[in-house]
Amino acid sequence: xxxxxxxxxxxxxxxxxxxxxxxxxxxxxxxxxxxxxxxxxxxxxxxxxxxxxxxxxxxxxxxxxxxxxxxxxxxxxxxxxxxxxxxxxxxxxxxxxxxxxxxxxxxxxxxxxxxxxxxxxxxxxxxxxxxxxxxxxxxxxxxxxxxxxxxxxxxxxxxxxx
Numbered sequence: 001x002x003x004x005x006x007x008x009x010x011x012x013x014x015x016x017x018x019x020x021x022x023x024x025x026x027x028x029x030x031x032x033x034x035x036x037x038x039x040x041x042x043x044x045x046x047x048x049x050x051x052x053x054x055x056x057x058x059x060x061x062x063x064x065x066x067x068x069x070x071x072x073x074x075x076x077x078x079x080x081x082x083x084x085x086x087x088x089x090x091x092x093x094x095x096x097x098x099x100x101x102x103x104x105x106x107x108x109x110x111x112x113x114x115x116x117x118x119x120x121x122x123x124x125x126x127x128x129x130x131x132x133x134x135x136x137x138x139x140x141x142x143x144x145x146x147x148x149x150x151x152x153x154x155x156x157x158x159x160x161x162x
Contacts, residue, residue, distance in 0.1 A: 052118040055150055058111035062095050069094060071149065074111035080149060089142040093133055097126050104129045114149055122146050 016024070027098035069083040069091060083090050097112065106128035115123045121134040124144055135143045 051121075053115045054118055055116040057114045057150055059114055059149060060109065060111050061098075062108060067091075083145060089138060090145045093124065093135070093138075097124070097131060097133070099128075100129045100131055101126055114146060116150060123149075 013078055021098075059080075060072045060074050062070045062072070063081055064070040066084075071080040071082060072078065072082060094112075098108065101110070106126075113125045113127060115125065117123060123132050124135055124146065125132040135146050
């Protein structure tokens, strides 16, 4: 063998012809069809019912000393008890919403909205980005952190609602 024929054999590429080519084409076509069917089914699903909001509160969350989360009622200006200690869930939710808000061009001064719906679920919403987080999906102990923010307003030292 000559040197030229050896180098040509080493550089040559395998050719895909016949049934392997047909199988690849069928796989690609099947993927496109499945994606189209999935999108069609997504559009056919009924919209979720809109539930009445029983209670709402606009809240501003700010970073505090030592990793605490300072909370202020946006309407009254009332300073609420901060989120301290092992409330990593609350910090994670708020960090996620704050990062999405910054990407959308919003700032920390604009309030988030905490809603209690008719089915007793708590929804934390960001009016700037339109994102909503159903806090009930994270379990009752994690919901309690946000639940307390609604209860602070509904009771006063004398026990009467404000």
